[in-house]
Amino acid sequence: MSTHKLDISLEQELDALKLEGRAKPTERIIEHYIPPKGNNGPRYKLEGNDNEFIRLNSNSYLSLSNHPDLIDAADKATHKFGVGPGAVRFIDGTFVYHDRLEKKVAAFTNKPAAKIFNSAYTANCGLALSISNKKTHWIGDKLNHNSIIRAMRISSIPKENKGIFKHNDMADLKRCLDEVSPGMERVVVIFDGIFSMRGDYAPINEITKICKSYDSKFKDGVITVVDDSHGIGAYGDTGRGTPEFCNAAPDIIIGTFGKAFGVNGGFICASNSIIESVRQKADTYIYTNPLSVADCAAAIKAIDICDSAQGRQLLFDLQKRTNQFRQGLEGLGKESITGPHPVVPLLVRDTTKTHDLVNYLFNNGVLVVGLTFPVVPKGDETIRFQINACHTFADINHVIELLDQFD
Missing domain, CATH: 3.40.640.10 (Type I PLP-dependent aspartate aminotransferase-like (Major domain))
Structure with missing residues (x-):
């Protein structure tokens, strides 16, 4: 017995996902963690890439993973x-x-x-x-x-x-x-x-x-x-x-x-x-x-x-960086969704521009998630930024400057 016939059918289904824009990209592999140093928060290195990346796509809001x-x-x-x-x-x-x-x-x-x-x-x-x-x-x-x-x-x-x-x-x-x-x-x-x-x-x-x-x-x-x-x-x-x-x-x-x-x-x-x-x-x-x-x-x-004083400080730092990023977007005239949480969406409202901006940030050492049609309705294309407590003032300021320079 063989899976040959099944493989052909599954490959056709996978091709259909790609045509619909719903296929997941190749998974990037993180191979190095670089601890915070000076004005920089932590950086990450990906397999096959010499850049050092800021992660703005991490759920680790209090940055406890490496504590x-x-x-x-x-x-x-x-x-x-x-x-x-x-x-x-x-x-x-x-x-x-x-x-x-x-x-x-x-x-x-x-x-x-x-x-x-x-x-x-x-x-x-x-x-x-x-x-x-x-x-x-x-x-x-x-x-x-x-x-x-x-x-x-x-x-x-x-x-x-x-x-x-x-x-x-x-x-x-x-x-x-x-x-x-x-x-x-x-x-x-x-x-x-x-x-x-x-x-x-x-x-x-x-x-x-x-x-x-x-x-x-x-x-x-x-x-x-x-x-x-x-x-x-x-x-x-x-x-x-x-x-x-x-x-x-x-x-x-x-x-x-x-x-x-x-x-x-x-x-x-x-x-x-x-x-x-x-x-x-x-x-x-x-x-x-x-x-x-x-x-x-x-x-x-x-x-x-x-539940400790350290935790309260991490929450305070997280809120400061979140507010800094939200105010930075507002200062650039960018559209977002108001909220107190460190998930900060940037409403791009265009599929091509969303892909271009995600790639631009990647090429400049910033990891983010882009959401485009058909994952979201046409006109709701979004980039999700996730702020973490380990991000520094310089990190957030750098990302805002990159967004300002993107045309």
């Missing part, structure tokens, strides 16, 4: 227990670091309990598998992340038990709630905290208020879920993300250790009963090995740092 305390914590945990758990959680694959991290992140989000996953993606899917039944109705924001969309699909509820409201449109959220069949027992309203391509945030205070007004209509109520993967750790007075910024607490918080915390893995924080249901019913938790103890130890240290 010596995280590296030391991961090293000590690895030397104590090894590099892998050797089993799933139910078959003695749970180590003391898994338990400590779950208690730590639950306390950080002010929830009774937590369960950790290999990613926020698998956390979203695991939650959907755990709290859905035949009488569950799901409602989501139109611009929700793919992991939420996949979670709503994997829950196996029929199409008529799903609603989508226009992005951050509270009147349309009410419409979706009004359209829920009276036979439904529970409603789940799920949304991103920070919409990662735009840098804007869900008005959780308004969402929770509206959902509360419908809660008594359903046997199990209306449950609010935020995926705050880009928010938690990255903004809010103490780094608690979108719930803190909006001064409102959704029922369930999903997040990641892989962005502001600088490590790896995801989590669900909620009531004890919800978390036990996740433990018992989430396929994406039950049937796969957990995070390594190194990941857990580093994540514990990251949360400790976030």
